[in-house]
Amino acid sequence: MAIHKYQAFVKVAEMGSITKAAEAMGYTQSAVSRMVADLEDEWNLNLLRRSRGGLALSSDGLMLLPYIKDLCSHYEALQEQANSLKGLETGFIRIGSCSSFSTQCLPSILKNFEQRYPRIVFQLQNMEYSEAEEALCAGEIDCGFISAPYSPELDVTVLLRDKMLAVLPPNHPLADAPYYPLKRFSEERIIKLTDEANNEVSKVFAQLNSMLDTPVTAYCDVNDDYSIMAMVESGLGVAVLSELVTGRMPFDIRLKELDPPQYRDVAIAVKKGRRPSPATEKFIQIVLEYFHLQ
Known part of the structure; x- marks a missing residue:
């Protein structure tokens, strides 16, 4: 089967450009057009x-x-199964992950994976949790890291409970407090992640608004974590971000657990109804070992 022409069409559809598709696939533009x-x-x-x-x-x-x-x-899965039967540890995995998980967890996971299976190639696509879920359901990635609520179309294994934290400037009155009361946000200027960038933050404020007579509103909406931390450092307001997002950050800010505590569960998922490829199964095994789940 001349599978390459089908793969070329899919890549052109994904990238909206024959030139970009050719660059991504390592072909000439004329070859992809042909x-x-x-x-x-x-x-x-x-x-x-x-x-x-x-x-x-x-x-x-x-x-x-x-x-x-x-x-x-199906062709890629067939190739991997055939290689597996021949005893070859080869394959290709498409992984979807948000930038915070990619930064904090994936480097160690991928290093371990590469040491065990050096001939398996992976493609990492940075996307928000909701985008990863959509890509999984559409068959555009083989496995992805997502947060609750989970689509019924996916097989999900929860990996960690990620704390949601109050992000404060260093001179904030509660900078040295053991925790930050959720209701205190009603007295603050709030710098909030857009709903599209992180729906977990929106859930925190939805719970807060359920506790108040007058709902809180954001001073401004921002779609980038680092921009929010820079703005908080400058004293422009306070924010809510997850513990994963704030790890390894270069800003002079104070992070406080919320009272009552707020969390988001992060999971690895594959699409239901079809067994993952051998390479994907190996990768999931490494992920579960990393989180001491296997």
């Missing part, structure tokens, strides 16, 4: 729409894309 054109000729369909605004899938291309993705995914 592969997509071969598919169009084979089926007598136009899969792409080309205009001054760029490249997009045609209606036929949109309809066929899920089936072609599924074909590529």
Whole structure:
């Protein structure tokens, strides 16, 4: 089977550009164009729409894309199973992870994984937890790190309970206090992560608002963790971030546990209904060992 032309079409669809798809796959632009054109000729369909605004899938291309993705995914699983039967520790894994987990946990996990299985290649895609869940359900990644609530389409193993913390400037009145009362936010200027960037922070404030007669509102919404910590350091307000996010941070800020405590559960997940590839199973095993779950 000439699987490469199907893989090329999927990559073009994902990146919206033949040039970018060619760079990602290590092919020339003309080679990728030829592969997509071969598919169009084979089926007598136009899969792409080309205009001054760029490249997009045609209606036929949109309809066929899920089936072609599924074909590529099954082909990769077939190759890995065949390699496994031959005793070869080869394979390819697509991992979805948010930047905080990638920074705090994944380097040690991947180092251990590489030492055991040096011939397995991985692709790490940084994305928010909700984006990782969507990518898993769509079959765009093989495993991902997500937070609750979890989709019923996924098999989930909880790895850790990540504390949500109050982030305070160094001269804050509660900078030396043992904890930060949740209701105290009603007296503060709040710098808040946008809902799209982190829905766990929104849950904290939703619980706070359920305790108050007048809901609190944010002084400003920001979609970047480091920008928030820099603003807090400058005394512009206070914030809520997770313990994972605030690890290894270069800012002069104070971190306080909330009262009552607030958490988010972080899990590793795969899509239900299909056994993960041997390489993905090996990776999950390393992850569980890292968190002492196996």
